[in-house]
Amino acid sequence: MQAMPDYDVSEPLDTDYYSVFANVPAADRDVWNRARAFTAEAMPQMNDYWERAEFPAHLAKRMGSLNLLADGIAVPGLDLMSPLGAGLVNMEVSRGDGSLGTVIAVQGGLAMRSIALFGSEAQRETWLGPLGRGEKLGAFALTEPEHGSDSVALETTATLDGGEYVLNGEKKWIGNGAAGDVSVVWARDDAGDVRGFLVEQDREGYEAETITGKASLRAIHQARIRLNNVRIPKANLLPGARTFKDTSKVLVATRLGVAWSALGHATAVYEAALNYATQRTQFGRPLAKFQLVQERLTYMLSELTSMQLHCVHLAGLDAAGLMRPTQAAMAKYHNTRKARELASIARDMLGGNGILLENHVIRHLLDIESIHTYEGTQSIQTLLIGRDVTGQSAFA
Numbered sequence: 001m002q003a004m005p006d007y008d009v010s011e012p013l014d015t016d017y018y019s020v021f022a023n024v025p026a027a028d029r030d031v032w033n034r035a036r037a038f039t040a041e042a043m044p045q046m047n048d049y050w051e052r053a054e055f056p057a058h059l060a061k062r063m064g065s066l067n068l069l070a071d072g073i074a075v076p077g078l079d080l081m082s083p084l085g086a087g088l089v090n091m092e093v094s095r096g097d098g099s100l101g102t103v104i105a106v107q108g109g110l111a112m113r114s115i116a117l118f119g120s121e122a123q124r125e126t127w128l129g130p131l132g133r134g135e136k137l138g139a140f141a142l143t144e145p146e147h148g149s150d151s152v153a154l155e156t157t158a159t160l161d162g163g164e165y166v167l168n169g170e171k172k173w174i175g176n177g178a179a180g181d182v183s184v185v186w187a188r189d190d191a192g193d194v195r196g197f198l199v200e201q202d203r204e205g206y207e208a209e210t211i212t213g214k215a216s217l218r219a220i221h222q223a224r225i226r227l228n229n230v231r232i233p234k235a236n237l238l239p240g241a242r243t244f245k246d247t248s249k250v251l252v253a254t255r256l257g258v259a260w261s262a263l264g265h266a267t268a269v270y271e272a273a274l275n276y277a278t279q280r281t282q283f284g285r286p287l288a289k290f291q292l293v294q295e296r297l298t299y300m301l302s303e304l305t306s307m308q309l310h311c312v313h314l315a316g317l318d319a320a321g322l323m324r325p326t327q328a329a330m331a332k333y334h335n336t337r338k339a340r341e342l343a344s345i346a347r348d349m350l351g352g353n354g355i356l357l358e359n360h361v362i363r364h365l366l367d368i369e370s371i372h373t374y375e376g377t378q379s380i381q382t383l384l385i386g387r388d389v390t391g392q393s394a395f396a
Helices: 024-050 057-065 083-096 098-117 123-131 246-278 291-319 325-349 351-355 363-373 380-391
Strands: 137-141 158-160 164-175 181-190 194-200 208-212 222-233
Touching: 024 057, 024 098, 024 363, 057 098, 057 246, 083 098, 083 246, 083 291, 098 123, 098 137, 098 164, 098 181, 098 194, 098 246, 098 363, 123 164, 137 164, 164 181, 164 194, 194 222, 222 246, 222 363, 246 291, 246 363, 291 325, 325 351, 325 363, 351 363
Parallel strands: 137 181, 158 181
Antiparallel strands: 158 164, 164 222, 181 194, 208 222
């Protein structure tokens, strides 16, 4: 029987010091409330799944049944989320757990978005509904063992042979790559152009193994994939994706989702620190009465508020079709850095209790390390923004 924790630090406090969310439209608040209810349902399970490094597939399917996976993508039969609504879902689910937040990033942000933007009508009809409802799981296979930040240099090939493409190469760090149903594989065609292909994971020659030994996002599986003469029909080519610039359109959209996810993590650790400060007594009084603790909480709140402003403002620009790629890069750059900092402060404020999974902070701290890296590292975002403001490229 699991022991009861000494402190209850997971109670959501709806932190909104600047009333950033005061005027959230009713439809967006409804989907936020759905995400909040799901998070309350899932959180009591996640520490155990995280500690065992097991993927709770039933919770991924549960998110689909609640229409929390689509990430603002139009899916027949499902209500369309606005950019703000999709962001709030990313934030709320990540406030509960980073692995579950990454399920949304992979399923909706990457796999479904690739099909929605570049797929044929038949491909959209076949895949978007089952993926959006969580009946099928999708993967986005771009990065390779030797090509992460320089994924534009990918080496996986797709050679046309009669009415089929033959795929060869390797992919790494692919969420749901070994536990899903279909992978969007990015490869070079005979002309050397980067194209997208739908590869069912049960095809002969598709070999995937779960990457073990992770200390971050332990409750979602990433895979290393080997494609050995995998044959797919020409109809599995995403016809609208013709160059790596098209691939980048998917990544840009997902970067804003990562900024929202970072905000969710930061909210969780700030509220854990505040809850702990009011419950923990030392030297005869609550920690909340110490000047140093109040200074730390004030600093955390100021940074959290800045993160909220980044996200909500860009959601408005996105809805108006005015968000530029480097603005999404700025939000990702800012928010993941701040989430790491706030998690470190919260861990320290909880003292020894900060390393216990039952108090959640250490799980968020470690999971933030992954979201700080994926969809473009801090260094890559820096170069994108730097090129935009100076007009000079510093890419090697």
